[in-house]
Amino acid sequence: MSADDNRLITEARQGNTAAFGELVSRYQDRLFNTVLRLANNAEDARDVVQEAFLHAYQSLHSFKGDSLFFTWLYRIAVNTAISMKRKQRPVLRIQPSGEDKNAIDPVDPAEASQPGHAIEMAEQERRVHEALSKLSAEHRAVLVMKDMEGMKYEEMADILGVPVGTIRSRLHRARLEIRDILIQQDKREV
Amino acid sequence: MLSDQVLQLLTAFVDGELEHRQREAVVRLLKESSEARDVLRQLQENTHKIKQLPQHKVEPSLVDAVLQAITEQQVQPKQPAPAREARRRWLPYVTASLAASLLIGVIGFLSWKALTEPTKDDIIVKNTQPEIKPEPKPDPTPSPTPKKTNPLLSDMIAETFRGFGAPVPVEKPFAVAFHDIQNGGAQELNRELNRDKAVQFDITVKSNSDAMKRLKDVLKYREISLVTDPAAEKKLQDKNQAKVEYLVFAENLTPDEMTRLMSELGESFVVGLNKTQRLVESPYKNLAVKPVAKDDRQKVAKLLGVEPSAIEPKDSKDVQPQPKNTRQVVLLPMNANGAASKEVQQFVNQRRATQPGTIQVFIKIRQE
Numbered sequence: 362m363s364a365d366d367n368r369l370i371t372e373a374r375q376g377n378t379a380a381f382g383e384l385v386s387r388y389q390d391r392l393f394n395t396v397l398r399l400a401n402n403a404e405d406a407r408d409v410v411q412e413a414f415l416h417a418y419q420s421l422h423s424f425k426g427d428s429l430f431f432t433w434l435y436r437i438a439v440n441t442a443i444s445m446k447r448k449q450r451p452v453l454r455i456q457p458s459g460e461d462k463n464a465i466d467p468v469d470p471a472e473a474s475q476p477g478h479a480i481e482m483a484e485q486e487r488r489v490h491e492a493l494s495k496l497s498a499e500h501r502a503v504l505v506m507k508d509m510e511g512m513k514y515e516e517m518a519d520i521l522g523v524p525v526g527t528i529r530s531r532l533h534r535a536r537l538e539i540r541d542i543l544i545q546q547d548k549r550e551v
Numbered sequence: 552m553l554s555d556q557v558l559q560l561l562t563a564f565v566d567g568e569l570e571h572r573q574r575e576a577v578v579r580l581l582k583e584s585s586e587a588r589d590v591l592r593q594l595q596e597n598t599h600k601i602k603q604l605p606q607h608k609v610e611p612s613l614v615d616a617v618l619q620a621i622t623e624q625q626v627q628p629k630q631p632a633p634a635r636e637a638r639r640r641w642l643p644y645v646t647a648s649l650a651a652s653l654l655i656g657v658i659g660f661l662s663w664k665a666l667t668e669p670t671k672d673d674i675i676v677k678n679t680q681p682e683i684k685p686e687p688k689p690d691p692t693p694s695p696t697p698k699k700t701n702p703l704l705s706d707m708i709a710e711t712f713r714g715f716g717a718p719v720p721v722e723k724p725f726a727v728a729f730h731d732i733q734n735g736g737a738q739e740l741n742r743e744l745n746r747d748k749a750v751q752f753d754i755t756v757k758s759n760s761d762a763m764k765r766l767k768d769v770l771k772y773r774e775i776s777l778v779t780d781p782a783a784e785k786k787l788q789d790k791n792q793a794k795v796e797y798l799v800f801a802e803n804l805t806p807d808e809m810t811r812l813m814s815e816l817g818e819s820f821v822v823g824l825n826k827t828q829r830l831v832e833s834p835y836k837n838l839a840v841k842p843v844a845k846d847d848r849q850k851v852a853k854l855l856g857v858e859p860s861a862i863e864p865k866d867s868k869d870v871q872p873q874p875k876n877t878r879q880v881v882l883l884p885m886n887a888n889g890a891a892s893k894e895v896q897q898f899v900n901q902r903r904a905t906q907p908g909t910i911q912v913f914i915k916i917r918q919e
Contacts, residue, residue: 378621382614393609398601407609414617415624482605489600507566508601511738513731514568533562540593543600 399442413438500535729817729835744806749911761834799914801880856891
């Protein structure tokens with residue numbers, strides 16, 4: 362854990378909310394990007410990340426410093442997102458032709474100014490996001506943790522609280538499943 | 552149609568989580584099966600698509616929302632349970648010491664009273680002497696109004712209790728297995744190498760002689776010459792070479808270059824020609840990165856035959872960039888005695904000024 366995180370955690374434990382605010386500012390984007398791929402939309406992802414930070418603040422005493430603060434936060438957020446997904450009933454979303462209030466803004470305005478590239482990127486993201494959303498919460502989580510965060514099986518097992526063998530088999534199933542979904546998407550769109 | 556077992560191997564191959572033998576089996580399979588190649592390509596493409604998902608910023612920032620929720624819900628960080636236990640553990644001692652103080656007070660008072668109790672003689676004297684008022688009797692019951700405590704002391708005590716149960720963070724040396732450097736470890740290693748201007752690597756290898764051969768090849772590929780001390784050369788031929796610890800002194804390499812070198816050392820490599828070609832597992836096993844201690848610098852300086860200050864990395868201004876093909880590192884046995892060899896002296900004389908953005912690395916290599 363970085364010395365700076367350590368100092369902020371100590372101050373937050375003493376009730377200094379500004380110090381905790383600094384930690385939120387530091388990690389919100391990284392956490393949001395993972396949760397965004399686990400949740401259905403940006404609004405749900407915001408809720409999950411906010412909830413994770415509140416839970417983390419209340420449980421700061423249980424953070425022992427034997428893992429990175431981010432890993433600890435990540436564990437809270439991913440498990441919150443998975444349990445939220447489990448509780449949610451499948452919803453048929455009808456996208457209005459107009460503006461979607463939950464739509465994700467392009468990252469880089471410079472890229473967005475190149476219409477061809479921006480459209481292509483947005484389309485690619487939509488397809489992958491749609492394919493991910495068809496997976497179970499557990500399968501989606503392992504794919505995101507492995508491919509977006511580059512985690513090892515052991516780290517993922519630690520975060521999700523399951524054996525390494527389970528991670529291996531979930532990833533195996535998830536990779537084959539998303540491959541089939543993307544192939545179907547291609548056929549449909551052709 | 553590929554079996555589930557084969558598909559499992561392919562997905563784990565994409566994850567970079569296969570043992571060396573399994574990786575070799577996959578490589579063989581890929582040579583033989585076009586179907587396996589197709590599946591692997593699809594899996595890799597999909598992984599790439601997920602990796603390429605754009606990163607978004609949380610807008611508006613969650614800081615205000617979280618802090619507002621903390622205030623509105625009056626959320627407080629809970630006090631650590633071990634601290635409460637610790638406080639209770641003190642209670643019997645505090646009670647006992649209060650009781651003991653009280654007892655001493657009572658005994659003292661009674662003794663004093665016995666000594667000052669007027670005897671018959673005293674009464675006679677008393678009549679002639681001014682009245683001596685006894686000191687006020689100590690009140691054995693605690694005062695109902697709370698005693699004001701020193702706020703500084705209260706804070707110190709609170710801080711002491713707060714510390715219970717939370718281990719003091721100890722910075723562990725960064726350690727990674729060589730085969731993991733390519734699977735996410737490179738980034739962490741690189742981050743570690745950007746922290747200091749000089750670091751020490753403690754490396755374990757399967758075989759000293761194989762490790763040195765591989766090191767020479769990898770360095771050559773990077774256009775870096777390996778100057779070998781004759782004593783090291785001799786020890787590598789020796790029967791007891793396994794027990795020898797070696798030092799590689801490297802400098803003027805960027806953290807990126809050093810990370811790449813370590814990554815390449817950990818890779819399996821092909822030996823032989825045409826039909827005799829085979830894949831050989833890297834002899835490099837584990838790597839730990841530590842800061843350079845004063846003793847280490849002194850020892851390395853002694854091996855190179857220079858003063859420790861001569862190998863301190865310096866912030867030099869207006870340094871001429873060093874041509875890549877002139878860079879060299881030196882290999883010595885750690886237990887070398889006596890004066891530095893001619894080769895080492897030559898290496899020392901040809902050393903260049905510290906290049907900006909580069910690091911110095913003491914690489915200690917020993918066989919497992």
